[in-house]
Amino acid sequence: MTRRTFLIQNTILMSALPFAAHAFDPKKPVFGHNEKRYTWDKTWLDVNKTLPGVKDCHEMVLTENGDILLLTNDTRNNFIRISRDGRIRAAYGHEFPGGHGLTAGGVKGDEFLMVTDTETHRVAKTTLDGRIIRTWDYPAESGKYQTEASFIPTETVVTPDGELYVADGYGEQYILHYDSEGHLKNVFGGRGPDPEHLDNAHGICIDTRNSLPTLIITDRNRCCFKRFSMDGRYLETISLPGANVCRPVIRGDFLYAAVLTSGNTGNTNTGFVVILDKDNKLISAPGGSVPAYKNGVCMESYQTVQLFRHPHDVLIDEDENLYVCQWNSGHVLPVKLSPYV
Amino acid sequence: MYKIIFWFCFMSFVIAGFSQDVRLSPPRASIGMAMVSRDKPAALTYDFRMQGSEIRYTTDGSQPSQKSKKYRKSIRISKPCTVKARAFHPVFEVSAVAESVFVSRGHTFSILSATQPDTRYVAGGVSMLSDGLFGDTDFRQHYLGYDMGPVEIIINPDPKKEVSLVNIACMIRQGAWIFGPQSIRVFDGLGRQVGEELIQDAAVNTDPCHRVIAIKIQAERYSSLKIVVEPLSRIPDWHDGRGQPAWFFIDEIWIE
Numbered sequence: 001m002t003r004r005t006f007l008i009q010n011t012i013l014m015s016a017l018p019f020a021a022h023a024f025d026p027k028k029p030v031f032g033h034n035e036k037r038y039t040w041d042k043t044w045l046d047v048n049k050t051l052p053g054v055k056d057c058h059e060m061v062l063t064e065n066g067d068i069l070l071l072t073n074d075t076r077n078n079f080i081r082i083s084r085d086g087r088i089r090a091a092y093g094h095e096f097p098g099g100h101g102l103t104a105g106g107v108k109g110d111e112f113l114m115v116t117d118t119e120t121h122r123v124a125k126t127t128l129d130g131r132i133i134r135t136w137d138y139p140a141e142s143g144k145y146q147t148e149a150s151f152i153p154t155e156t157v158v159t160p161d162g163e164l165y166v167a168d169g170y171g172e173q174y175i176l177h178y179d180s181e182g183h184l185k186n187v188f189g190g191r192g193p194d195p196e197h198l199d200n201a202h203g204i205c206i207d208t209r210n211s212l213p214t215l216i217i218t219d220r221n222r223c224c225f226k227r228f229s230m231d232g233r234y235l236e237t238i239s240l241p242g243a244n245v246c247r248p249v250i251r252g253d254f255l256y257a258a259v260l261t262s263g264n265t266g267n268t269n270t271g272f273v274v275i276l277d278k279d280n281k282l283i284s285a286p287g288g289s290v291p292a293y294k295n296g297v298c299m300e301s302y303q304t305v306q307l308f309r310h311p312h313d314v315l316i317d318e319d320e321n322l323y324v325c326q327w328n329s330g331h332v333l334p335v336k337l338s339p340y341v
Numbered sequence: 342m343y344k345i346i347f348w349f350c351f352m353s354f355v356i357a358g359f360s361q362d363v364r365l366s367p368p369r370a371s372i373g374m375a376m377v378s379r380d381k382p383a384a385l386t387y388d389f390r391m392q393g394s395e396i397r398y399t400t401d402g403s404q405p406s407q408k409s410k411k412y413r414k415s416i417r418i419s420k421p422c423t424v425k426a427r428a429f430h431p432v433f434e435v436s437a438v439a440e441s442v443f444v445s446r447g448h449t450f451s452i453l454s455a456t457q458p459d460t461r462y463v464a465g466g467v468s469m470l471s472d473g474l475f476g477d478t479d480f481r482q483h484y485l486g487y488d489m490g491p492v493e494i495i496i497n498p499d500p501k502k503e504v505s506l507v508n509i510a511c512m513i514r515q516g517a518w519i520f521g522p523q524s525i526r527v528f529d530g531l532g533r534q535v536g537e538e539l540i541q542d543a544a545v546n547t548d549p550c551h552r553v554i555a556i557k558i559q560a561e562r563y564s565s566l567k568i569v570v571e572p573l574s575r576i577p578d579w580h581d582g583r584g585q586p587a588w589f590f591i592d593e594i595w596i597e
Contacts, residue, residue: 029363029432040363262366264479268516268549270366289390303366304391305433 030340031307033291036254036275036284038322038337040307044086045333052077052091054333057325059102059155059247060315063128064111068315068323070334071102071115078115079130082333084317093130096120101167101203101247105158116153116166123153123166136166139176142187155203155247157215159230167217169202175217177232188232189217196234198226203247206230207255209278216248216255221265225257225280238280242300243288245274251316253278258311258324259288262302270303271311273324286322286337287311308335365428365436368396368412374475374510374551375418376446376595382419385441387412389428398426404438421445442553446473447595448502453495453565455485462486462590469592470494475551476592480512480519484590490522492570492589498563498596505560506597507536507568512590514549515580520573520587521547527558530565544577568594 031038053076060070063081067089070080078093093099098119105125106112112133113126123136138151145151154169162180167189175198177186189198200220207216207227214235215228225238225248244265245257255276262270272288282291282298287307292299312327315334325334368389375383387396396412397405405427412426421444428436455467464483465472476483498504513521523543527536536558558566572589576582 267478290392292390302369302388304389304394304428306364306366 029305031305031337032273032275032284032286032340034283036286037340038286039340041321041336041338044336045082052080052088054080054331056327057312057329057332057334058100058327059313060323060325060334061102061104061113062315062317063104064108066317068317068334069102069113069128070325071096071099073097073099073119080333084321086336095124095130095132101153101155103156103158105162114156114158114164116156118152118154118170121148121151121153121171123156123164134182136178136182139184139187141184142174142176144172144174144187144190154201155218157204157206159206165204165215167201167204169198169200169218169220173198173201175201175204175215175228175232186232188228195226195237196228202245203257205248205250207248207250209250209253209255216250218245218247218257220244220246220260225255238276239298240274240282240301241298242302243272243274243285246312249314249316255280256314256316256322258314258326259285259301260310260312260327262288263300269306269309271308271326272301272303273308273311273314273322274301362434364434365391365394365430367436367439368426368428370424370426370439370441372441372443373477374442374444374553376473377418377421377443378446379419381446382417383443385416385418385424386414387426387439391428391430393432394428394430396426396428398424400424418443440550442551444508444553444595445597447508447597448499448504450496450498450596452594453497455494456487456492458485458487467494470594471496472593473595474593475510476512476590478514478549480514480517480590484512484592486519487572487589487591488586490571490574490589492572492591494568494570494594496566496568496594496596498566500562500564502562503560504563504566504596505558507556507558507566508553508593508595508597509556509568509570509591510551510553510593512549512592513547513552514590515547516549518576518580518582518585518588519590520544520576521552521554522570522589523573524571525554525556526569527556528567528569529561529563532567535559535561535563535566543573544575546579566596 053074055074068082075094077091078096078099081090096117098117100118101116103114115124125134138148152170155167164178166176173191175189179185202220203218227235243259249256261267273286275284309329310327315323320339322337323334368387371386397409424441425438521543525538536556538556573587
């Protein structure tokens with residue numbers, strides 16, 4: 001071969017390269033399906049430079065200025081505030097050895113956090129900087145609890161009117177509904193085999209995608225969400241076989257949830273994320289199998305790539321970036337996925 | 342020369358670009374462990390819903406590579422073997438191996454008695470140990486669970502057939518404090534020891550799996566055999582449960 005032929009061949013190959021690279025997209029593996037596909041933003045946080053203590057990362061909320069506030073059960077700093085460009089702004093709070101559920105509530109200028117603690121068996125209302133304002137102990141007045149130890153709350157949700165729902169996901173499986181003064185007004189759910197019963201009621205949210213707000217509650221051991229009316233009437237089950245879903249998170253028309261493990265909680269080091277459309281149909285599973293339905297029934301989902309280990313919560317920012325925090329995952333901070341364009 | 346240099350540079354670019362540190366999960370096998378015979382074969386299928394991926398497998402115990410046979414449809418297994426499969430994808434790292442073990446059906450026998458398992462882990466009762474079925478990854482189902490030894494199981498083989506091998510299947514899931522046993526001894530009806538297997542690596546850090554332990558015994562016709570299993574008496578120091586007794590979870594016994 002002459003130098004000239006080599007150069008011509010080389011030019012052809014090199015000009016073909018960008019096309020080939022785009023077709024394979026070698027540098028950016030894509031996670032998820034349909035309109036919810038993501039790339040992994042590895043540069044977001046240098047996990048090796050983790051300054052704050054991180055035990056299990058349980059839940060996250062967005063703060064008023066768009067930071068990510070993370071709750072961990074590490075009492076060196078229960079709260080870790082991370083900017084969206086990946087800088088750790090602050091780490092504080094020592095009150096929650098079993099810090100698990102983190103929910104933001106209130107109106108502008110009067111915001112607060114609701115924290116559930118699975119070890120001290122209580123729910124706390126705190127300021128944004130983690131100072132406890134009020135606590136709720138086990139609901140003896142419900143008549144459903146004999147001891148404090150059987151109340152192991154995992155998650156809360158607050159209505160715009162200030163009413164509170166507490167999911168006792170590791171305890172007796174009741175949903176406790178408190179009025180805006182903090183007095184117990186209703187109890188529903190609980191253990192049992194019927195549709196209105198729950199088995200690991202791990203999370204709860206208010207679904208505002210339809211004209212009438214309803215509650216969506218996790219039934220993690222049965223791999224589903226259950227919809228209830230705001231006054232605790234069971235309405236429907238949203239089955240996601242294979243997906244041990246944590247709390248539901250609504251953003252726009254979509255419902256997102258971290259999936260702790262594939263199939264059953266014994267499948268360690270698995271997990272993925274599920275994204276459901278407005279009709280609660282599974283459309284994407286970042287880290288998991290292609291969503292599939294047979295005769296209208298969702299087929300079993302499972303992990304296909306080991307991007308996550310035990311995802312425990314998701315958070316979506318205004319640019320549709322998806323943050324995933326993980327339980328028992330080697331003390332790591334959240335993973336950030338960016339929309340694939 | 343230029344050509345060689347060019348190709349070297351080109352391939353380096355391609356390899357650098359394609360190498361990723363996100364690994365595929367193993368493909369999902371329909372069977373983890375099963376008994377087979379010529380009359381009663383098993384149909385092994387794989388499920389791995391991921392665009393661009395493929396499954397390759399071997400039946401001779403070797404590690405599947407990109408040159409191994411590609412999985413297309415259900416695989417018929419009629420002889421004892423181990424099928425190993427891995428998922429491949431042009432972008433992600435190759436998966437770990439999904440292993441399916443097929444064993445011979447062996448002789449029939451009845452179970453006379455067995456040490457009472459922990460009340461939480463009795464599954465379908467002692468007769469389950471000879472039903473020809475294996476448990477999966479859930480230790481709450483199809484396993485008898487013991488947290489202390491010795492575990493004694495007395496079986497009555499068919500006295501007309503010679504027995505030379507006693508097999509037991511157990512779960513290893515060390516994260517849940519479930520280890521393999523440290524020893525198994527087999528005695529005949531007169532109390533004479535006819536076989537012994539000491540498991541040297543019972544305390545070694547092992548990924549969760551289903552383990553078959555085969556104990557060779559003197560080839561004879563037996564009307565009764567007593568299998569004595571000693572669970573690991575002390576969880577090793579590398580484990581959170583250090584010093585405590587380990588759990589032992591058994592799901593099947595068969596003789597050949």
